[in-house]
Amino acid sequence: MSIHFVPFIQLDGRAKEAIDFYVEALGAEVTFSQTFGAGPGASEGHVPEATKERIAHSELKIGEAQLMVADSEPGKKPREGDLLTVCITTPDAEEATRMYNALREGGEVITPLAAFHFSAAYGVVKDKFGVTFQCFTSRRRS
Structure with missing residues (x-):
């Protein structure tokens, strides 16, 4: 099984600017980017x-x-210490669940584990x- 630890930067409305900066400064390649407006529910209002133009999720490749x-939703600024988090990515939902449950022991649930469109x-x-x-359970196999 393949598990990846990925740095995840969350900003308050400046994700597009940061992405452009990392492309220029680090030679990053944008492999995926989606705004909140392009996600489910946007067309239904x-x-x-x-929120529509904010980046809901993006993935950049820098070397290997x-x-x-991503951006936070307006009015939901990232809490201090949450601007940079670690995204544990695995293709297996059971493994993601096991790690989530282990990490929450003695900690704090911020977003309950659940299925999402992504x-x-x-x-x-x-x-x-x-x-x-x-x-995070990836839909892509690595």
Whole structure:
């Protein structure tokens, strides 16, 4: 099984600017990018206008490394210490669930583990040491 630890940067409305900067400064290649407005529910009016152009998720490749960059929703600024988190990526939902449950012991659940349109099992937890982890089941096999 393949498990990856990926740095995940969350910004308050400046993700596009950061992505452009990393492309120029680090030679990053954008392998995926989606705005909130391009996601599910946007066409039904479930996404506020101020949110539509923000980056919901992006993946950059820098050499052999991966970096994820996204925006928070307006009014939901990232908490101090959450600008950079670790995204644990695995193709196996059971493994993502196991790691999520282990990390939440003595910690704090930020986003309960659940299925989302982008992942069979996704959740965010701050462990007992104050480190924030996103447990993510990738739809792509690596």
